[in-house]
Amino acid sequence: xxxxxxxxxxxxxxxxxxxxxxxxxxxxxxxxxxxxxxxxxxxxxxxxxxxxxxxxxxxxxxxxxxxxxxxxxxxxxxxxxxxxxxxxxxxxxxxxxxxxxxxxxxxxxxxxxxxxxxxxxxxxxxxxxxxxxxxxxxxxxxxxxxxxxxxxxxxxxxxxxxxxxxxxxxxxxxxxxxxxxxxxxxxxxxxxxxxxxxxxxxxxxxxxxxxxxxxxxxxxxxxxxxxxxxxxxxxxxxxxxxxxxxxxxxxxxxxxxxxxxxxxxxxxxxxxxxxxxxxxxxxxxxxxxxxxxxxxxxxxxxxxxxxxxxxxxxx
Amino acid sequence: xxxxxxxxxxxxxxxxxxxxxxxxxxxxxxxxxxxxxxxxxxxxxxxxxxxxxxxxxxxxxxxxxxxxxxxxxxxxxxxxxxxxxxxxxxxxxxxxxxxxxxxxxxxxxxxxxxxxxxxxxxxxxxxxxxxxxxxxxxxxxxxxxxxxxxxxxxxxxxxxxxxxxxxxxxxxxxxxxxxxxxxxxxxxxxxxxxxxxxxxxxxxxxxxxxxxxxxxxxxxxxxxxxxxxxxxxxxxxxxxxxxxxxxxxxxxxxxxxxxxxxxxxxxxxxxxxxxxxxxxxxxxxxxxxxxxxxxxxx
Amino acid sequence: xxxxxxxxxxxxxxxxxxxxxxxxxxxxxxxxxxxxxxxxxxxxxxxxxxxxxxxxxxxxxxxxxxxxxxxxxxxxxxxxxxxxxxxxxxxxxxxxxxxxxxxxxxxxxxxxxxxxxxxxxxxxxxxxxxxxxxxxxxxxxxxxxxxxxxxxxxxxxxxxxxxxxxxxxxxxxxxxxxxxxxxxxxxxxxxxxxxxxxxxxxxxxxxxxxxxxxxxxxxxxxxxxxxxxxxxxxxxxxxxxxxxxxxxxxxxxxxxxxxxxxxxxxxxxxxxxxxxxxxxxxxxxxxxxxxxxxxxxxxxxxxxxxxxxxxxxxxxxxxxx
Numbered sequence: 053x054x055x056x057x058x059x060x061x062x063x064x065x066x067x068x069x070x071x072x073x074x075x076x077x078x079x080x081x082x083x084x085x086x087x088x089x090x091x092x093x094x095x096x097x098x099x100x101x102x103x104x105x106x107x108x109x110x111x112x113x114x115x116x117x118x119x120x121x122x123x124x125x126x127x128x129x130x131x132x133x134x135x136x137x138x139x140x141x142x143x144x145x146x147x148x149x150x151x152x153x154x155x156x157x158x159x160x161x162x163x164x165x166x167x168x169x170x171x172x173x174x175x176x177x178x179x180x181x182x183x184x185x186x187x188x189x190x191x192x193x194x195x196x197x198x199x200x201x202x203x204x205x206x207x208x209x210x211x212x213x214x215x216x217x218x219x220x221x222x223x224x225x226x227x228x229x230x231x232x233x234x235x236x237x238x239x240x241x242x243x244x245x246x247x248x249x250x251x252x253x254x255x256x257x258x259x260x261x262x263x264x265x266x267x268x269x270x271x272x273x274x275x276x277x278x279x280x281x282x283x284x285x286x287x288x289x290x291x292x293x294x295x296x297x298x299x300x301x302x303x304x305x306x307x308x309x310x311x312x313x314x315x316x317x318x319x320x321x322x323x324x325x326x327x328x329x330x331x332x333x334x335x336x337x338x339x340x341x342x343x344x345x346x347x348x349x350x351x352x353x354x355x356x357x358x359x360x361x362x363x364x365x366x367x
Numbered sequence: 368x369x370x371x372x373x374x375x376x377x378x379x380x381x382x383x384x385x386x387x388x389x390x391x392x393x394x395x396x397x398x399x400x401x402x403x404x405x406x407x408x409x410x411x412x413x414x415x416x417x418x419x420x421x422x423x424x425x426x427x428x429x430x431x432x433x434x435x436x437x438x439x440x441x442x443x444x445x446x447x448x449x450x451x452x453x454x455x456x457x458x459x460x461x462x463x464x465x466x467x468x469x470x471x472x473x474x475x476x477x478x479x480x481x482x483x484x485x486x487x488x489x490x491x492x493x494x495x496x497x498x499x500x501x502x503x504x505x506x507x508x509x510x511x512x513x514x515x516x517x518x519x520x521x522x523x524x525x526x527x528x529x530x531x532x533x534x535x536x537x538x539x540x541x542x543x544x545x546x547x548x549x550x551x552x553x554x555x556x557x558x559x560x561x562x563x564x565x566x567x568x569x570x571x572x573x574x575x576x577x578x579x580x581x582x583x584x585x586x587x588x589x590x591x592x593x594x595x596x597x598x599x600x601x602x603x604x605x606x607x608x609x610x611x612x613x614x615x616x617x618x619x620x621x622x623x624x625x626x627x628x629x630x631x632x633x634x635x636x637x638x639x640x641x642x643x644x645x646x647x648x649x650x651x652x653x654x655x656x657x658x659x660x661x662x663x664x665x
Numbered sequence: 666x667x668x669x670x671x672x673x674x675x676x677x678x679x680x681x682x683x684x685x686x687x688x689x690x691x692x693x694x695x696x697x698x699x700x701x702x703x704x705x706x707x708x709x710x711x712x713x714x715x716x717x718x719x720x721x722x723x724x725x726x727x728x729x730x731x732x733x734x735x736x737x738x739x740x741x742x743x744x745x746x747x748x749x750x751x752x753x754x755x756x757x758x759x760x761x762x763x764x765x766x767x768x769x770x771x772x773x774x775x776x777x778x779x780x781x782x783x784x785x786x787x788x789x790x791x792x793x794x795x796x797x798x799x800x801x802x803x804x805x806x807x808x809x810x811x812x813x814x815x816x817x818x819x820x821x822x823x824x825x826x827x828x829x830x831x832x833x834x835x836x837x838x839x840x841x842x843x844x845x846x847x848x849x850x851x852x853x854x855x856x857x858x859x860x861x862x863x864x865x866x867x868x869x870x871x872x873x874x875x876x877x878x879x880x881x882x883x884x885x886x887x888x889x890x891x892x893x894x895x896x897x898x899x900x901x902x903x904x905x906x907x908x909x910x911x912x913x914x915x916x917x918x919x920x921x922x923x924x925x926x927x928x929x930x931x932x933x934x935x936x937x938x939x940x941x942x943x944x945x946x947x948x949x950x951x952x953x954x955x956x957x958x959x960x961x962x963x964x965x966x967x968x969x970x971x972x973x974x975x976x977x978x979x980x981x982x983x984x985x986x
Contacts, residue, residue, distance in 0.1 A: 111884050142890025149888070154881035158980055159903045168899070169889045202979040218889070497683045500963045501956065504922035508944045509952045513691055592811055596926060599813050602944050619817055619930070627821050634814030642809035 057084035058257045059108070059226050064120035066100070066107050074117075075323045077103040079281040081120070082350070085257040087225070090249070090273030092260045092289070094304070096320060100281045101261045102150060105230045108259075109147050110137050124226065142173050146219035146256075148229035152211035156203035163199025166218055173222035180221070187217035191247055209240045216247050220254065227251050228259045233267050245270045265308055269293050274357075277301050280321050280331035282347065287357035297359040300332045330362065338363050398646035405640050409456040429626045439628035442621045450614050451633050455640070457610040461524060462590040468529030469590065470583050473536030474575070480537070481544025482567055488541070495534050503531045507593055511602050524603050528593045536582040540575055547574055581656060584648035588641035595637060611637045669975070673968045677961070684960045685739060688953050689732050744957075745950035749943060755954045758939065766935030769855055769928065770920045776859035777866050778913060784863075785870025790897055792875065800871065804864035812861035813926040819857045820930060833932040854931040858923055862916065869912055873905040880904070907977045914970025918963045 066078040077100045085091050095101050106112045108122050110129065122129040124144060132140060149155035157165060170180035185195040191213040203211060212232065219227050229248060233241045245267060252258040252273075260271060268275045268289060275292045277285040277300065285298040296302045306314040318335035321327060327334070333343040342362045350358045351365035359365065427444035430436060438447035480491035498506075507527040515523040547553055553570055591611075597603030598612025599619075606613055611633050618629035726734075738745070744755035788800040807815075823830050830853045877883065878901055886900045921936075928937030936955065943951035 106884075109888055111887055138890045138892060140890070141888060145888075145890075147885070147888035149881060149885050151881065155885035157882040157886070157900055157904070159907070159978065160900070172889055172891050172895070204980050215885075493683070497680065497687060500680055500684065500960050502918045502922040502959050502963070504925055505940060505955060505959050508925070508940060509688070509956055510691070512944050512947055512949075512952060588809060595811060596813060600926070600929060600941055600944070615811075615814060615817065622817060622821050622825060625825060627818075627826075630814065630817040630821065634811060634817070637814065638806070638810045641811075642806065645809055646805075 057086050058125060059259070060084040060121070060123040060126075061108065062121040062123070064104070064107060064122060065118070066103050066112065067117045068113075069115045069117065070324075073324055076281045076326055077116075077323060078107065079326075079347075081278075081283045083276060083283065083286055085226070085259060087255050087257055088252050090252050090258045090260065090271050091276060092262060092268040092271050092273060093276045093278055094262055094265055094268050095278035097263055098323070099278045099320065100323070101263075101278055102230055104278075105147060105228045105259070105261055108226075108228060109141060109145055111147070143222075144225045146222070146224040146227045148215050148219050148227065148232055150230040150234060152215045153203065153208065155215060156211060158203055160202075161199065162201055162203060162206065162214055163195065166195075166199075166214065166221075169218050170221050173224075175222060183221040184217060187220040188213065190220075190250065191217055192243075193217070208235060209243070212236065212240070212244060213247070216244075216251075220251055223254060224256060226259065227256045228261070230261045231263070232260065233262065233264055241267060242270075265304060277304065280326060281323060282331060282360060283350075283358075284332065284360045285358065287353065287359075288355055291353075291355045291357060297353055297357070297364050298332075298361050299336045299338050299364070303335075330360075392650070394646055395650040398643045398650070401639055401643035402647060405455065405636070405643065406459070408452055409459045429621060429624060429629075431626075432628050438632040439626065441617060441629050442624070442626070447614075447629055447632055450609055451611070451636050454609050454611045454614045454633060455636055457604065457608055458591055458594060458612070458637070459640070461521065461594050461604065461610060462528075462587055465525045465528035465590040465594060466532075466583050466586040468525050469532040469586050470536060470579060472529050473533030473582070474540055474579055476533065477537035477540025478544065478567065478571070478575075481541035481548075482571060484545075484548075491537070491541075495537055498531070499534045501531070503589075503593065504596060507531045507597065508600070508602055511597055515602075520603065520605050521608075524594055524597055527597060528590045531593070532586055532589055536578070536586070539578050539582065543575055543578055544571060547571060577656060581648060581652055584644060585652065587648075588645040591637065591641050669971060670968065673964070673971070677964050680964055681957055681960055682736075684957060685736060685953075686732070688956055689735060692949060692953070693728055693732075739957075744954040747943070747948050747951050749946040749948035749951070755950045758951065759936070759954060759958060762934065762936045762939050765933060766921075766924060766928070766937060768851070769858065769933055769935055770917075770924055772851060772855035773858035773862065773920060773924075774913070774917075776855060777863045777916075780859065780863050781866025781870055782909075784867045786874060786897065786902065788867070788871040789874035789878065790893065797871075800867060804868045807861070807864035810861075812857075812923050813930060815861050816854075816857045816927050816930045819853060819860075823853055854927050854933050857931075858920065858927045861923055861927070862919060865916065865919075866909070866912065870905060870909060873908055874901055877901045877904045903977075907974060910973035910977060911970040914966040914968075914973065917966035917969075918959065921959055921962055 061084070062082050064078055064081040066076075068075040068077060081104065083091065093101055093104060103112065103116075107116075107118055108129070110132075112118065118130060120130075124140065129137070129140065156162065166184050167177075167180055170184055171177065175183060181195070188195050188198070193210065193213050198206060198210065198214060203214075206214065216232075219229075232248060233244050236244060241264070248258060248260060248271060258273075260267070262268060272289050275285075275287055275289045276283055277292075277296075277298060279300050285292065285296060285301045287297070292301060293305070296305055300316075303314075303316045305311055307316055316335060321331050321334070327344075328346065329344040330336070330347055333339050336343065340363050348360050348362040348365065350360050353359055427440050428442055430440045430444075432439045436446050436448065438451060441447055441450065476491050476495070480488040507530075510530055511523045511527040513523075514526050518526060547570070553566070556566060556570055594603055595610060595612030595615065598610045599616045601616065603612055604610045609617075614633040615630060615637075618626075618633060621629040742756060744759070746752045747755050747758055750758055784800050788797045791797055824833075831847075831850050874897075878896075883896055883900055886896050891900070924933075924935065925937040925940050927933070928935050929941045932938070936958075939951065940955050942948075943955070
């Protein structure tokens with residue numbers, strides 16, 4: 053790991069209270085992220101990935117119960133007052149939303165909205181305009197070309213670049229991108245990947261959440277795999293994509309079209325009723341009796357990574 | 368997803384559920400209790416307050432509420448509580464009938480439009496648009512005036528309510544039927560040679576029952592308001608059939624003499640009745656038929 | 666946009682024609698006797714006089730012909746004559762009364778819009794607080810409470826008991842000269858009319874805002890560190906206002922119905938009292954004219970709502986002609 057960690061997440065657990073019981077969205081998630089680093093979290097939809105983004109930024113709905121620690125430069129984010137959290141979001145965090153089309157206010161023109169965001173983020177008026185212009189130019193758009201338009205008048209790719217520029221302009225310390233390539237075609241995925249790398253190159257700690265394994269491989273850095281609310285593997289991307297340690301990671305790679313597109317048998321467990329043991333055990337080809345008894349603890353791997361597997365703990 | 372309850376022929380029948388009583392919220396329980404209490408009071412008006420409603424005692428005129436007269440007395444010395452109870456009975460009776468008339472008109476036209484489709488449907492819908500473009504009260508006044516000579520005051524009120532309040536129910540019934548016509552079990556019944564009326568009786572009506580009952584419950588507060596507004600204006604029930612609206616019209620005269628009780632109490636009872644029944648209906652609708660929200664409103 | 670307005674204005678005569686035909690047929694179907702209504706219940710008329718009147722009015726002709734003649738006059742703007750108000754042309758009568766009603770309804774609408782917006786926004790901002798519960802409780806009571814009863818209570822409290830505001834008429838009776846409106850006479854009826862209608866608007870604003878506050882773009886605004894009120898006023902309200910405008914347009918008809926009761930109670934000399942008096946005196950031409958007029962108002966309200974919607978929502982403004 054390079055440098056000092058900006059973002060440290062430790063034992064983060066999120067449950068949603070629902071009329072009948074609770075939904076376990078994240079269980080005991082631990083990782084840290086330094087400046088200029090990229091961590092890509094991959095997993096199936098409904099595995100708890102988006103909840104991670106909203107838990108760190110404290111944008112979860114009111115029925116969420118959050119335990120564990122989230123530290124930003126050592127400061128406990130979860131313990132902050134709402135006012136302090138608001139300042140933190142404005143000055144140090146940026147969220148690139150899951151679907152830019154829905155995240156951009158439909159009755160606000162893009163230009164004034166971007167300027168308002170930049171102003172709230174503490175940029176003086178002239179500088180806001182210049183920084184936004186610069187960020188958009190880097191992404192291949194001219195400020196004046198989009199400023200007078202409404203979100204629905206922009207293409208999906210343009211909307212994506214607008215929210216990327218909004219995140220870049222104020223140079224936050226941590227950028228969290230939630231499904232940044234959702235619904236984009238291959239060209240735009242490549243463009244977005246370059247944009248994200250540029251954000252990290254500017255010195256931000258970048259957390260990317262995606263179901264797109266190719267994007268994770270393309271981005272490099274480290275890759276984390278989420279399954280049924282657990283972080284089951286966390287590795288340098290190169291190591292993960294050449295030899296995943298967790299059986300679920302292997303199954304995921306085999307399910308990629310270029311590796312044969314073999315589907316994973318069975319279904320993910322319901323987050324309302326997780327099994328006592330390893331959540332992947334019922335679908336796991338390497339299942340051992342020990343797997344059914346308890347969730348295996350995270351075990352270190354030689355390349356500095358982590359795996360939660362009783363059978364493959366030694367790598 | 369649990370499978371819907373299967374009917375006799377294996378087709379899903381929407382049950383006319385009153386909800387599981389375990390999880391009934393406070394307001395619904397309270398509304399149910401108030402409704403039951405008001406119905407009992409209206410039915411037993413003569414027993415609970417056996418004063419002669421029409422006795423005139425001018426020496427006891429316009430007395431403020433006391434132990435003997437909990438709601439005071441009116442300008443000719445009649446006990447307001449007794450009048451209110453009897454008025455409640457009249458208003459309840461007329462409003463139930465009026466809501467049934469609206470139900471009948473809306474249900475019939477809705478079934479015609481939904482079951483027959485085509486030109487009949489188009490004609491009914493245009494007809495409906497014309498009625499929907501009218502304000503209920505203004506149009507209801509015109510109807511009451513027109514039909515009063517033929518049907519008498521009660522008949523005119525019933526028709527006035529019925530012909531102004533049928534449109535939302537007709538829309539729902541039509542929509543339900545159109546949705547139903549596409550269902551496999553209906554196609555099967557048609558394929559099996561079921562006639563149009565057998566279809567209506569055996570398949571359509573059981574499905575429409577929840578809409579009709581709910582429509583009736585939610586029409587009731589409208590009916591009781593409409594009836595009392597007409598009576599208040601002197602266009603509804605005759606003064607001797609004192610409904611709550613008539614009593615309020617009397618109360619308005621006493622107001623100038625400083626008597627607030629002749630207006631306050633009848634109105635409170637009217638408010639309680641429409642609030643209780645309306646709350647029940649809305650609770651039931653939101654719980655079991657939320658898609659009718661936009662059409663069936665209190 | 667122009668096409669929308671033009672289309673609506675073209676359908677207006679169709680709707681009015683349908684309403685006119687329907688009203689005529691109902692009047693014809695009812696056993697209502699126009700001659701009896703004309704001469705009054707007390708006067709005895711012999712058959713010869715009856716026939717004479719019937720002939721003069723064209724009542725001896727076949728029904729379709731009667732209807733055609735009536736519709737023909739209607740198209741020319743002849744709404745008939747009121748027999749209750751000394752044979753005055755109905756059109757003049759309506760034009761005479763309309764300003765007072767429009768003043769009352771306009772004031773009430775302004776109060777309702779402002780009050781509903783403020784109360785609904787605060788209730789949504791402080792969701793589930795005591796204020797929210799108060800607003801919701803009061804609104805539900807308000808919807809169920811008969812408007813004329815609320816008017817009676819207000820009349821008693823503010824006019825009779827406290828004596829703060831005049832409770833009858835449009836101006837001080839002692840004043841001489843041209844008819845005029847005193848502001849203090851307007852306050853009570855306009856406020857009561859507004860109060861009896863405001864619950865719809867308040868609940869609507871509250872519920873729409875709560876829905877809007879769950880949208881992605883609100884969370885996105887929060888993710889940039891925007892505060893509660895900035896989000897409310899600059900991000901949520903502009904969206905919630907779009908359907909609000911529609912509601913206001915559709916509600917014009919409700920105001921008209923409410924004003925019949927409120928005007929009657931406060932002796933406000935507008936269309937509402939005209940309707941009441943015409944109904945009590947069985948003045949059919951006036952009632953038919955008011956029915957038609959109320960249809961015009963409803964169609965106009967709906968049109969206003971659609972136009973407002975299109976002007977406010979950029980998605981619709983661009984998408985549709």
